[in-house]
Amino acid sequence: MDKAIVIENLSKKYKNNRGIQDLNLEIDRGEIFGFLGPNGSGKTTTMKVMVGLMKADKGDVRINGYSIIKDYENAMKNVGCIIENVTPFPYLTAYENMQLSSRFKNEVNEIKIDKCLEITGLIKYKNEKIKNYSLGMKQRLGIAMAILSNPNVIILDEPFNGLDVEGMVEMRELIINLSEQQETTFFISSHLIHDIELTCTKVGILYGGKLLGVDSTNNILKNYSSLENYYLSEVDLNADS
Missing domain, CATH: 3.40.50.300 (P-loop containing nucleotide triphosphate hydrolases)
Structure with missing residues (x-):
């Protein structure tokens, strides 16, 4: 196997x-x-x-x-990973954080970012600043970032x-x-x-x-x-x- x-x-x-x-x-x-x-x-x-x-x-x-x-x-x-804490930029929105974490990945576009936010249940909060997120929402954003490049x-x-x-x-x-x-x-x-x-x-x-x-x-x-x-x-x- x-x-x-x-x-x-x-x-x-x-x-x-x-x-x-x-x-x-x-x-x-x-x-x-x-x-x-x-x-x-x-x-x-x-x-x-x-x-x-x-x-x-x-x-x-x-x-x-x-x-x-x-x-x-x-x-x-x-490989996608979150080790220790998720530390997104608090003054940026979820979408902006996703854009930032995808800057080295050629295959990532707006549709892909939205899909990852959809999968993790954050799509309706995508334009909210991270500083207003609960801990659970930050964890989910971490997962969204981890799955962004389809690992x-x-x-x-x-x-x-x-x-x-x-x-x-x-x-x-x-x-x-x-x-x-x-x-x-x-x-x-x-x-x-x-x-x-x-x-x-x-x-x-x-x-x-x-x-x-x-x-x-x-x-x-x-x-x-x-x-x-x-x-x-x-x-x-x-x-x-």
């Missing part, structure tokens, strides 16, 4: 000994992968390395078959953060629809177990910089009453090692 993302022996250590250690992971095309773990477990570090914002101590990441070390440009060609891999760091219940449901539907209709592969980090359980087709648990377990959501829910129980049992099993 076609692998969208392959992570091999990835390690990155900080001076305080935190970081990630020997991560190995394969994600198939069209999968929605949930990277689950508490704050400080190394999720953002991994994602920063994946998109080239940080250099790994060792290991490599291949996206769409291209190594981020040897062929960074091709590896990132079809086949989208990497999202905590996309459910700060959303109200309605916003979370909309975000989940948006991710699931893109995965099903366009075979978009998602790599999502979160510490919100419930949202990962309802959104992702595959889950990996990161704890203390180590990948404890990776399985399909279906398998997990066959063997455990909830993703939370699976998470707690994996953490328990590995606490002493």
Whole structure:
């Protein structure tokens, strides 16, 4: 099967000994992968390395078959991402922000921008300044920017953060629809177990910089009453090692 993302022996250590250690992971095309773990477990570090914002101590990441070390440009060609916070320009409108983020992409025009704003439910607010947007609306604008160039891999760091219940449901539907209709592969980090359980087709648990377990959501829910129980049992099993 076609692998969208392959992570091999990835390690990155900080001076305080935190970081990630020997991560190995394969994600198939069209999968929605949930990277689950508490704050400080190394999720953002991994994602920063994946998109080239940080250099790994060792290991490599291949996206769409291209190594981020040897062929960074091709590896990132079809990738959309939001790492940490979405920071659009507050004094510009949503549409102007979209125009700005598309300035290096030849194939993006007014119709494409409107379509992305439509998909993310922002079309009727496209001429409003971002400073008047709620946190959830800013998150959705971030997704609109991430899908603007029609990427086949989208990497999202905590996309459910700060959303109200309605916003979370909309975000989940948006991710699931893109995965099903366009075979978009998602790599999502979160510490919100419930949202990962309802959104992702595959889950990996990161704890203390180590990948404890990776399985399909279906398998997990066959063997455990909830993703939370699976998470707690994996953490328990590995606490002493």
